[in-house]
Every structure is written in structure tokens, then in C-alpha cells.
Amino acid sequence: MTFSRAIKIAPSILSADFANFGAECRAIEDQGADWVHVDVMDGHFVPNLTFGPAMCAAIRPHIRGVMDVHLMIAPVDAYIEAYAAAGADIITAHLEAGPHIHRTLQAIRHTGKKAGLALNPGTGIDAVAHVLDMVDLICVMTVNPGFGGQKFIHSQVDKVRSLRAMIGDRPIHIEIDGGVTVETAPLVAAAGADVLVAGSAVFKGGSVGDPAPYGANIAAIRKAAEAAI
Ligand code: DX5
Ligand code: ZN
Numbered sequence: 001m002t003f004s005r006a007i008k009i010a011p012s013i014l015s016a017d018f019a020n021f022g023a024e025c026r027a028i029e030d031q032g033a034d035w036v037h038v039d040v041m042d043g044h045f046v047p048n049l050t051f052g053p054a055m056c057a058a059i060r061p062h063i064r065g066v067m068d069v070h071l072m073i074a075p076v077d078a079y080i081e082a083y084a085a086a087g088a089d090i091i092t093a094h095l096e097a098g099p100h101i102h103r104t105l106q107a108i109r110h111t112g113k114k115a116g117l118a119l120n121p122g123t124g125i126d127a128v129a130h131v132l133d134m135v136d137l138i139c140v141m142t143v144n145p146g147f148g149g150q151k152f153i154h155s156q157v158d159k160v161r162s163l164r165a166m167i168g169d170r171p172i173h174i175e176i177d178g179g180v181t182v183e184t185a186p187l188v189a190a191a192g193a194d195v196l197v198a199g200s201a202v203f204k205g206g207s208v209g210d211p212a213p214y215g216a217n218i219a220a221i222r223k224a225a226e227a228a229i
Pocket of ligand 1: 012014015037039070143144145146147148149150177178179180197198199200201
């Protein structure tokens with residue numbers, strides 16, 4: 001993975017057809033997705049349950065590019081190796097998932113994978129300053145994690161702007177997760193985000209049998225974001 005601040009669209013397979021993950025991953029990549037975003041939920045850190053490492057390993061051969069694994073689980077450290085072995089390229093853990101984020105990021109980097117740090121909407125960015133040398137990506141949650149299809153929380157745009165200033169020239173991605181649409185993508189792109197996760201806005205109107213709408217949705221979000229930079 002070579003670092004670039006170009007806009008990347010990362011469809012979340014939380015909005016995919018759950019009986020067809022392999023085909024859905026191939027479809028979104030064929031339709032222009034840059035990364036594939038996998039939302040891992042534990043029914044404890046967030047009120048929903050999704051994908052274990054075995055599921056990630058099963059879809060890995062169906063993804064040509066980047067598998068971006070977002071761990072919404074606590075505790076998280078004990079599972080990092082399993083998601084690395086499953087083929088994740090980026091492993092993102094939440095700052096709020098435990099008292100030892102420094103140790104967690106060390107553990108992710110130790111696997112050789114890129115390390116991401118996610119922040120819930122109510123979390124400030126002060127703590128990020130102390131781990132900037134340990135992260136490859138900062139994920140700003142623009143909804144409360146747990147479900148797709150929620151409304152974008154506008155107060156997070158200022159947070160993105162502050163993070164972008166804090167990051168400076170460091171090769172750290174800013175990822176936006178939650179409520180990304182053609183309307184909200186320009187706001188976060190202008191504030192300095194480069195990775196846009198989108199679930200419902202990418203998968204709406206399409207299916208594995210009719211994937212062209214995925215491509216139209218991805219292109220529309222990308223165009224709106226790029227026009228704002
Ligand atoms: C929320 C997840 C998101 C979610 C985004 O907990 O982390 O990735 O799937 O879904 P949309 O784009 O529908 O808000
Ligand atoms: Zn996510």
C-alpha cells in the first residue's frame with residue numbers, strides 16, 4: 001500500500017447481501033471501490049453482532065485490494081492476531097475500547113499490518129497527539145457505531161479539520177465512517193478526510209445480480225468529494 005491522500009471510497013459490507021459476501025466483494029471492487037471495509041461488532045462494545053475472523057478469512061480471496069477491518073470490540077487485544085491472520089491489511093481499534101490504546105496499537109503494528117485508531121463522536125482528539133507515530137489511519141466516527149443507515153453527525157466535521165491540522169505531513173489517513181452520502185462527503189473531504197466509508201449509500205439500488213448501481217453510487221460520492229477539495 002503506497003500512501004496517498006487521494007479520495008478513496010471504502011464500501012462497508014455491513015450493507016451487503018449477507019448470503020453473498022464473496023460475490024458482493026467482487027462486485028464492489030469491479031464497480032470502483034478502493035478498499036473493502038469490514039465492520040466487526042461484538043454485541044458488547046456496540047449493540048450489534050457481526051463478523052468473526054473466520055468470516056474475514058473466507059472473504060479475503062474475493063478481495064483484490066485492501067481489506068480494511070474496523071474492530072468495534074472490547075477487549076480487543078486478544079483478537080488482533082486472529083484478524084491479522086485472516087488477511088486484514090488495516091486493523092482499526094477504538095480508543096474507547098480499553099485503557100491501553102498504546103499497547104493495542106503496538107500489538108497491531110507487531111503483526112505487520114497497518115494500524116488504525118477509531119474515535120467515537122463524543123471523543124476528543126487530545127489523546128491522538130500522543131500516539132501519532134503509531135498510527136497509519138484515524139477513523140472519525142460520524143455516527144455512533146453499531147448500525148448502518150444512521151444520520152451523519154455534523155459536529156464531527158470540525159474534529160476532522162483539527163485532526164488534519166494535527167497530522168501535518170505525516171502519512172496518516174483520515175477515514176470517515178457513518179452517514180457518508182453525496183451530501184456529506186464534500187463536507188468531510190473539504191475538512192481533510194481521504195477515506196470515505198459508505199454502506200447504505202453504496203449498496204442502495206443494486207444487488208449482486210445488478211451491480212451497476214454500486215458503480216454509479218461510488219462514482220457519485222467520489223465526484224462530490226473531489227469537487228470539494
Ligand atoms: C457503523 C459502521 C459503519 C457503517 C456505515 O458502526 O462502522 O461502517 O456500516 O454505514 P452507513 O454508511 O450506512 O452509515
Ligand atoms: Zn466501520
